[in-house]
Amino acid sequence: MPHAHRTSPRRYARRPRPAPAAALATAVSGLLVALTLGASPAAAQPPTPPSAQEAATMLSGLTERAEGSMDGYSRSKFPHWTDQGNNCNTREAVLKRDGEGVETGSDCYPTKGTWTSPYDGQKWTKPSDVDIDHVVPLAEAWRSGAAKWTQDKRKELANNLKIAQLLAVTDNVNQEKGDQDPAKWMPPSSGYHCTYARMWIWVKHTYDLTADADEKTALKKALGTC
Template sequence: MAGSRTFTVLLAAAVVTAGLTGTALATPPGIPSETTARSELAALTVKADGSLTGYSRDKFPHWIDQGGSCNTREVVLKRDGTNVVTGSDCAPTSGRWYSPYDGATWTAASDVDIDHVVPLADAWRTGASSWTTAQRQAYANDLSDPQLIAVTDNVNQEKGDASPDEWKPPLTSYWCTYAEMWIAVKYRWKLTVNSAEKAALTDMLDRC
């Protein structure tokens, strides 16, 4: 029986690998190791979330021009996709995008959202309300940290502005990476975490 189970697991892995052949996994920059993520999580200030009073997505200007006729969304679509072809305006005309949140692959850019790993509203509640507009713009268009990722649009909409204690990617196999990204962004931008959020992140890191 043990041999049968092992064969089944290996076969499933082979099927998944075959399905991903030729399709890049969206990988934002700056994802820390599990050890680094645990250290950064321990360094974050634990505090109850603040109010959403005064919040507006307009206070986080995006998607801004990144040069070469490309805005931030288009840069991430090119980075996270495979065989992406763009027009003169930098908008993708073809390509493939694999969403690590749910394992779906898309061939139309319109089916793909660029997710703010730590949502703008969550950032507002945990420190960004006191930032300048320039700081919020930098945050909303951050290409240097694991803050932006191309994912299935419906999944991104389901997530909304939820923190990890309220929403996690459908694929549990991605929970470790998601937690590492979330923690890195909060650490880089000096945002706070609440106790339920920290507990959820710790649990997700235990899956690494």
């Protein structure tokens, strides 16, 4: 039986050792790549409102005027929960954005998730326990100038995800708020008053809505807590 031919050991060329600076750069680069590839995307949040200083400037620029009447008002004049793409309406888009671990069906309705209401700090696991609040209520907008708008502009306000006008909150807290302005209602969590005021002012500034004297006073007080 012939002997098997023994091959000589395979030799590999030794990779030159990089200079210390180059080695450090390579290590840092590798670490950054690893962190980037392994990082989870940040949880979505409502758009960040202007700083307290910016909000104070916006507040001073709001036209001060007594609220108008409710004559002719109807929520139907503010078409809401419109299509936001990906088979989601506005309500479903906010539930996905503001929740943690949200899973949805093919119709975009959440089947799983946890929602923490910024107004009172309560956590909920059923979408039915969560309302989507218009920070500046639609009726308040009507009394502050929206009565004179076109329906398309009112529709934009009711579904605007680009500013902090829509939040997922505890349903009964939202119902307690109703259409009241900050002179009559503020979130139960006092630590949220600063953010709430900045959001409210941002919406009113963006849409050139008016504010009455008591409302301005309450907002200025809330900004003082920032």
